[in-house]
Amino acid sequence: MSRIDGRTAEQLRPVTIQRNWSKHAEGSVLVSFGDTKVFCTASVTEGVPRWRRGSGEGWVTAEYAMLPRATNTRGDREAVRGKIGGRTHEISRLIGRSLRSVVDFKALGENTIVLDCDVLQADGGTRTAAITGAYVALADAVAWCHERKLIRAKAQPLTGTVAAISVGIVDGVPLTDLCYEEDVRAETDMNVVCTGDGRFVEVQGTAEGEPFSRDELNSLLDLAVAGCAQLDGAQRQALAAP
């Protein structure tokens, strides 16, 4: 059985990671998972938020947003409505936690890196693309800090790599990297964030319809670990370029 777009169950959509997409940001990446395109920038500032001052430790945080017409029908701007929606909050927090899981804040020193992930076009998996792209922008920003000597020469603020994939059960079949149409029809939807060594940073599974069994959960985790490993490769390849 083949999927809507002809993929096999365990096949990711084409992934591209373009670095240096902005002339201003210390790290910037346009990441695409198929038709999902997210623009990730990493902004470095010296100093940390008030509650962390004097600790000798840095901070990493993230903000996620969708452009109003990233989706099939236009959504209101959150700035115009005057408040951040629950979904936006939730995803921003997820991205921030995921990246912090591979940061050694002592090594970063009292510097702050903000990851902005703005979805230019959405077709499912925007949060997982955002995490995957933001990691690369973060790595570039850390390199920039090294060049500017904002970080001690031997300090290694990144303790590993991190990537994320969505998996789900559609018509009873576990699939990886769901596009929007699959996502809408999924009975179970799971976002998994893994480090490059195959361990878990986040596992967020939700039954959209029927509750799911332990076996189904296991199948989804298998798909996710395999998908993240592929994304890890794509990240390394992107970062290996000059």
Next chain:
Amino acid sequence: MSRIDGRTAEQLRPVTIQRNWSKHAEGSVLVSFGDTKVFCTASVTEGVPRWRRGSGEGWVTAEYAMLPRATNTRGDREAVRGKIGGRTHEISRLIGRSLRSVVDFKALGENTIVLDCDVLQADGGTRTAAITGAYVALADAVAWCHERKLIRAKAQPLTGTVAAISVGIVDGVPLTDLCYEEDVRAETDMNVVCTGDGRFVEVQGTAEGEPFSRDELNSLLDLAVAGCAQLDGAQRQALAAP
């Protein structure tokens, strides 16, 4: 090795579920997991939100909040700050999704039930206590609808039961139903929502420190399934009382 409060790794804190705690609400429960106390009310209104009108289907949603001094140090009121925080949004959404997973909206008809979960005292596990208590309030509200004939006599809006527990890894040991002190020290923290038949509605695991392995994930899931089964018993017992 025994825990801070003397429990074994797989032992829940004392659970109490007091029904009819309010004279106004169609369902109302004071639930406690140890020192965590959450007041859950279910409010029935005829009709549904605009986007669902004419569908013949009902709606269930939830709002979670903490009283300012539910915690050890006083937090600002979100109403005073003028916006809902990300954590509050996230938990409200989780509770709503969890309860909707056991609702047949056709059977509910065009009625709306809002679950308000207000934390009176917090000591870890507030969201899991909220889900567990809110289910009982929801069941009472559904019964109230039946008495008032808002629902067809044979309709069964509840397709199952649902409860939730937090589990985590503290000092390398998987523990169930973390209290606040354990939660703060946990390397991995997971909230699991199960139906009464032992299937999963939500699995949300987060590495607070080190990433976690597949084995650790499995241990946590085992604990969670066992914990939810116990909570399911407590719910049934509470609902069996007149």
Next chain:
Amino acid sequence: MSRIDGRTAEQLRPVTIQRNWSKHAEGSVLVSFGDTKVFCTASVTEGVPRWRRGSGEGWVTAEYAMLPRATNTRGDREAVRGKIGGRTHEISRLIGRSLRSVVDFKALGENTIVLDCDVLQADGGTRTAAITGAYVALADAVAWCHERKLIRAKAQPLTGTVAAISVGIVDGVPLTDLCYEEDVRAETDMNVVCTGDGRFVEVQGTAEGEPFSRDELNSLLDLAVAGCAQLDGAQRQALAAP
């Protein structure tokens, strides 16, 4: 003629004042006037707001809120609407002023005590129950400060006691401690805050229908003074317990 609930005109509803209702707050009270139940916590922090720093004087303030389903029909959460309503503002200010009337800020020193009064169940008189309960929570918080030596040993921050009662004219008859049904039907509604020695801190009378005469005003004040004296007794009794 007897009232809806069988009371005489000058009879209060049953009053209960339960102390130590929370394990976190420095003072905490669940107060009930009949079916009206308000949870009052007193939170101590060292230091004072910016505009008072260096004055050597402390500060006491209050915030009042209703849980969404404290009333017969569910009200929107003010946090969700993103702003505090006029009624909430007004009552919070009233509670704060009432308590400050019995505080010697020099004796309190540069400490701040915040009284949170959250209505768990409403049946008329929520603001008067809140003031009455908050005074007891405040007294416990002051005692806590003494134990922790945040206040000088001989300092007496409380210069008196304070309690409040609602009175009103229903069907031409002055009544004390109105329940919700009486309150709705009252032609005149008055909230009176008295010190333990029978003097006035606040008198807020409002004609809901016909304007009221000087004689009617005098009858209401008589009822209020008598009611507050009874509440003063209930407060003393509660505080006398260990």
Next chain:
Amino acid sequence: MSRIDGRTAEQLRPVTIQRNWSKHAEGSVLVSFGDTKVFCTASVTEGVPRWRRGSGEGWVTAEYAMLPRATNTRGDREAVRGKIGGRTHEISRLIGRSLRSVVDFKALGENTIVLDCDVLQADGGTRTAAITGAYVALADAVAWCHERKLIRAKAQPLTGTVAAISVGIVDGVPLTDLCYEEDVRAETDMNVVCTGDGRFVEVQGTAEGEPFSRDELNSLLDLAVAGCAQLDGAQRQALAAP
């Protein structure tokens, strides 16, 4: 003993009531109590708020605000801060209630009148000047409705007149119509709203320092009733002009 500005204890400041101060509003008044100047407009719209539709009854409401530099030091604009402060809310509600006390909503029919009271210059007593001036603007707006035949020919939407005065105890002496300097020093501050026949619509007394006795309360009420009677005269005189 004479007052700061040479008045006797029971003497009002000079009161002026200028009608037709705006070419747009259906009623408009510039009222001054000494240096306190409030611009009151009454705006008529056909129809009523949603919750009152079909009742055959009208509605009257009020909004109070201060210009930023109405006071001695500039205050932030509430529009810029993005929220209405508690004091503003409280006074707006007081003005609305006071005016509604003399309105027969059946006679008004399904029309809405909004009273805007904007303080151009403040020197104590802004809320009482606002009520006194707004009544005159309201009377003009009702006359305008009659001319336009928005109201039935014989209907009398105004059932009486209403005016307001502040009174207080300064250095132990009861005084009427406090100016700002007196207000700041007052031990007790009371705002009283009376109808033209000398009955009470609102009595709001607050101990700013020491609690006040029943005797003091009585003295203040005497002063207030006398002051309102004088204001009633000023209103009648203003309305008698063409």
Next chain:
Amino acid sequence: MSRIDGRTAEQLRPVTIQRNWSKHAEGSVLVSFGDTKVFCTASVTEGVPRWRRGSGEGWVTAEYAMLPRATNTRGDREAVRGKIGGRTHEISRLIGRSLRSVVDFKALGENTIVLDCDVLQADGGTRTAAITGAYVALADAVAWCHERKLIRAKAQPLTGTVAAISVGIVDGVPLTDLCYEEDVRAETDMNVVCTGDGRFVEVQGTAEGEPFSRDELNSLLDLAVAGCAQLDGAQRQALAAP
């Protein structure tokens, strides 16, 4: 051809500039352009916003607002809606820029002057009346600073004068100082801010209907320069009074 109100194309409406309209503000002006009336106050505070501290330079800013019933139909209060509208923002910024164009911030020293321009009655040209009146209030505030020795004796913070006029094309004819009815019908609308020596500070022309030609633009600029020269005279006359 004569205009709605009988003026010639190049004739301004009657202009009045009343100084000292408030007892509190350091400068205060009630300016009228025909039926448009704007109350302008200048508030001096020592010190500057954070971003300018230590620069030795002062700051001037402005806030514009309309009273709700300044216009023919009542508008909602921006404070009640909880946000400043786009038009208000735009005009506040325009007024601030216009006044800053004639200020030498070094000469002003680290003082801040805020111009509040509140429209009491609107009949077209509110922003131009506001700029013209605010300049006079600013001049009075600068004089006040000199008297209080907040500014060095020889420092001249005002480097020139500034006034503003609206011009437009109505039924094909260029007209100056549009009243509301003309403004609504104008095909092109332009606001021009000039210094007393006839140079431009702001030129803001907008085609409301048909685009406008270079010739039309030139005719409008001619009218505007002539109008501003007249306003400059009115300002000088007002300031020449004691």
Next chain:
Amino acid sequence: MSRIDGRTAEQLRPVTIQRNWSKHAEGSVLVSFGDTKVFCTASVTEGVPRWRRGSGEGWVTAEYAMLPRATNTRGDREAVRGKIGGRTHEISRLIGRSLRSVVDFKALGENTIVLDCDVLQADGGTRTAAITGAYVALADAVAWCHERKLIRAKAQPLTGTVAAISVGIVDGVPLTDLCYEEDVRAETDMNVVCTGDGRFVEVQGTAEGEPFSRDELNSLLDLAVAGCAQLDGAQRQALAAP
């Protein structure tokens, strides 16, 4: 004398207009003026805002925003701050007015087109690039409406073309299409919106330092008209592609 980037005074930066940059929007353009890149989408919805219903006329509006790191230092998200800044409001309104100047709303029928202009990278002239790109997106959206028969076959909703350029005086020299560094140093800054036939839709000139003379204004207008003519060519060329 050559400019920072080697251009002559009247030379535009390289202009690119890429159509169909999004798969969802009815019109979508990535426009760049040198390093300034703006993503413009046109979203069509059937129906119009409430105030326009039943008129038979359509509506066109615009929203402008900057991504947080579009600029050299990161700016706060307006959604996070909870309000739209004055500059954003002002530019959104300018873009909307500019596009409406070439729309025949009768021909558009009761359809609404929203133009979203999100700045991905800023280097001066973001509002002029936005207008220029949004026009092309609008044209594509109109064509889409024709294909879907939302517009009558012979109706021509676009009555002309529109483009915009910034011009300014830097070191006394009038220059066209200012980049950020020139913009910061400009004594006078002007944004001009022209139709394809060389007439004006908007002229917004501001003296940032010294006021500007009529001669300087004329030079700037000459540059602007020439620049817009070039942009008109670029738009036509882009739209001529399939």
